[in-house]
Amino acid sequence: MYMRLSIFMLFALALLSGGLLRAQPFTLDNITPTELLLVDYKKEDTLRRGLINVTTVNQVKDTAWYFVKGLSMFSPVYFGLTAPEGNGNIRVQLCKDNWKTANRSGETGEKRHYQEQFKTEGDFGIMVIAEQKPASYTMITWTGKEAKEVGITSPFKGEGEGAIKEQGGNFLKENYLYILIGLMVVVIAYLVFKMKKSKN
């Protein structure tokens, strides 16, 4: 039952986050970005398993646009662009809302490599500007499995034994007034009893 519910929920969220509205950064320009499709990767490896896209490009235009979709806010994302020797500098911009505003940017430079690591929900866009054409490069987009611990705190007042111990420790502090009144009642009752006894 739980499993079925989980699958249903994931499917429902996938539909919702699958881009009813968004599938790439917004633009008024006539830009048609290429979708980078994610495929299964290293199913048996606990760290590396997830989804990956490996794309090789020979770019002859100044700017190329790509986008990746289907990402979860609970999964880490790695993006890397590597150019082989003999290529000029390549500038990269990662955009979320629109192509004019870069959320992350950088260039391959002398290392011939640029990389970013982040988390995001849904999709993001990649803008590649080649300073020297033609430019050949390889792009890798990897996303891991969803993390188990995402900061969900317990909704329970003092979980388990610790809470009970804490309650026990605070008992005297919280109820000292009642204990004092109780003791006084006992003392008074004792005195009244003594007085009555001595009269008799």
Next chain:
Amino acid sequence: MKKICLLLFCMVSLQCLAQNEGDNDVVQQMGEDELNQLEESHQNTTNVANGINDAIGHLNTALGLYEDAQDLYNSSQALSSGECSPDFSTTPNSMMSSSCKREDECAQCYTRAVGELNFIRRQLGRLGCIYQNTKNFTNSAIAFGDNASGIHAVTGLAWQNARGEIVATMNHFKQTYDNKYRDMIGALERALREIDKCENKYGQEGWFQRSGFIYLEFLKDKYRRND
């Protein structure tokens, strides 16, 4: 008729001449099988394969810095600073009591029910963020279009049509959100009823009325769309 056909033929020919092979970027995406084969062989000597191996080497180096996937997730920041991050905190007034200690026999019953509750909380958090992000995206797209349409090629009526479509899609999205919200709140109540069953069996009777109900109302309010 012949003239029209001739004209069409000429247009197609001209287009073919204008679109040389070298005028377009060449983009090749690797499939799963292709990728597996490449990783297994490690014997490629061509420039392309070396480029891919270099890129995969960088990925492995980056991932190798972390002990496990959780560590990697913890050290990652959101791509956009304005991106929603789910808030799973509970106000002290809405916190629930529990009479089950982890080592007791109730633990098995409890662990399963609480696991289900936390799973739904996680999905509700994600749902809320998807809505918030989409709303921000739509608002920023409309503001961007409104500002740019005066100076951009897409002006006047064209932008107004596009704007209308964006607003209509957002309205449809709101309905979808409400449907998912109802489904998830239903699932949340079922999870709390499961905890109630455990409490009835091992702890307090009437737990749902005393604690579960307040928590349910708290989450209903937290994720209800209010625009």
